[in-house]
Amino acid sequence: MKIINNKNRFQRTELFVKVSVTLIIFFIALRVPFDTDFFWHLNAGKVSFEQQSVLLSDFFSFTKYGTPWVNHSWLSQIIFYIIYRMFSYPGIMVLVALVATATMSLIYKSMKGNSFVKAFLIILAVLISAVVWSPRPQIFSLLCFAILFRFVKKFDDSLKKKYLVYIIILFLFWSNLHAGFTLGIAFLTLFVLGKIFDFSESKQRTEVESKKIKYLLFLILICSLVVIINPNGIETWKVQFDTVSMKSLQNQIDEWASPDFHKLEQQPFLWIWLIITFFAFSTSSNLLFQEILPIIFFGSLGFLAKRNFAPFAIVIFPTLAKLTLLFFEQKIRNVRFFDKLKLSANKANLTPKQNIQIIINLFFVSIIGLAIFGKIFVLSNTLVLKSYEKKLFPADAMDYLTENGLPDGNVLNSYAWGGYMNWKIPELLVFVDGRTDLFGEKIIRDWTAMVSAKSGYDRLINEYNIKWIFLENDNPIVEELIQKGWATNFKDDLCVILSK
Incomplete structure (x- = not known):
């Protein structure tokens, strides 16, 4: 009976932490929906929606008027316009918050270990990723990346082919939402290369691992082709590389500049590198290449441009949670001080009774919920929106x-x-x-x-x-x-x- 009660208490705690963290992320993600790029995306969505065909030439400038335009984010733009048309700026604000929260929730699900440790880590992930939480198509791209990461891990754990089908469908939508699908292809490629290295180093080369590698190689080929199924055709591949090759990007656009670690809001990216380095050296981690290669690649991109912080967060935190758990198992669990502390806590019986715990949990969640509704109410006020618009x-x-x-x-x-x-x-x-x-x-x-x-x-x-x-x-x-x-x-x- 005691075991059952402990299990129920554990499940309640897990649920409470998960719900609380989700609501806190949503609260943080609620922002006035203004961004310098948002309005031309909104305008393009309006034109595509009203003419019932994707806008593929420029009608907004005199320097490029009438010339072909690779509009790789057309589906995101239409989504933004429909939401704006129905709910105006408050609708855009809630949409961005929902997408950001869904992305962070997928990262949370990918982590293993104590719920409170995962909650702490996901808040760090929020601090890193929040820099790109704005009403722009890349917010959908980050969600797609998090979904891809989840599906790849599911396939790797189960060898169920349905996840390969899900990934192909995901890339079909992703390439019409944003050109960031190339990050997904890069992740798949690095993951497979890592598996090949792991397979070649393994003393037990199983047929299952060999099959996984073959399936994933075939998946990369299919996904590289399926992304062409959009109004831009093969050009959707070209635009990403044309953009990043422009020398003027880092000079004119802040998000394309390298991070400035003298600024507090950009330091969490550096903190994560220090933390994972500490855990990697202080534990016998034996990380797999399929984990290491994506971390190094996306971490390097983060040092080149701040906009790459968020993809890095998606690949780093599941591994960081794994290392944190390993550090606890190897370095903390057997320390006498913590054993005595745990024993004292058990003797004191500090855990509240079931009904009291439920009431406390509901009260805390209700407070967060009220804060969310209050923030939406304030930021949706016409005077507040106009004030921010005039400021920006x-x-x-x-x-x-x-x-x-x-x-x-x-x-x-x-x-x-x-x-x-x-x-x-x-x-x-x-x-x-x-x-x-x-x-x-x-x-x-x-x-x-x-x-x-x-x-x-x-x-x-x-x-x-x-x-x-x-x-x-x-x-x-x-x-x-x-x-x-x-x-x-x-x-x-x-x-x-x-x-x-």
Whole structure:
């Protein structure tokens, strides 16, 4: 009877921790749904939805107007637009929080060990991953990656072929949601290479392991082909490599820059490396190559660009949980101090009675639930949303243009605000927005030269027939053009509009 009671108590604790952690993650993931890239994604989703065909050419800029555009995120964009159309910004906020929570929950399920240790580790995973929790297609890509990781582990444990079918279907959807499917192919490849190394080093080479390797190699081939089934065809493979090969990415886009560990919010990535290094050296871990290779690869990507923190979290934390459990088994369990502490706790009978424990658990969960509803209520308030919009985007300047009309000629606009400007005033064709893969190295380089007032910038202004600018106040070109007699149409603390 005592064993049954202990088992029930353990199950209640597991459930309580799991529910609490899930709700806490959801609470953390609830944010005002504004992102510089969100608006051009929303605009593209609107066009695709209204014309009932995928938008595959540019209609938002004058520099690339009418040219083909590899719109690899078309399905995500339509999802965003439908949610926005039905529920406006609060709907987008809840959607992003749900996807982020589902991703973290899959990581939690992939970990083994004590529920409280897993809860601590998943909070660390949240600290690493939260940097990319924004209303953009990559949020769906991270969910797909977490699902892939789960399915691969399930197949590896059971050899059930149904998981291979699930993975193929997953890649079919993934390649239409976001070009990040290449991370999935990379993970599969590294996992199989690791299994091959493990198999070659093993003294007991079983037929089962040999079959797994053959099936997974075939799976990589099928998945590499199935991703072509989308409106972009083979181009969906090319766009990812075209994007990462652009030298201007790290200079212009913060998420593509390497992490700055002097900033507290970026340090958890480094903490995890230190923790896993400590556990790896302090235990006889004998990690498999199928675990090591993905960790090294995605960890290296994290050092190159902050946007890769989240994929790293997906592959590292199940292994980190395994090492934590091993460290406890080998180093902590037999320490006399902890034995005495455990014995004292058992004698004191600190565990509350069943009914009291249930009431405490429900009370705690209810508090988190109320906090979630309170946060949704506050962040959904129109005044709060407008306040954030004015803080992050040139809302007043756009109101000015709406009331007074657009100046004649082409505009040199902020890279960060291009999508927002075109969303607010569809007839306003911008110089550039967040679609670096569309604009390419030359246009981004020319844009940088102009806004920085580098030598020859005036030649570029004439070449692109720039008649007015819409930029942040601190850009060097602003003072240069004012000195040359350009008129100040609008100016506030955030931006300035000048016309020739």
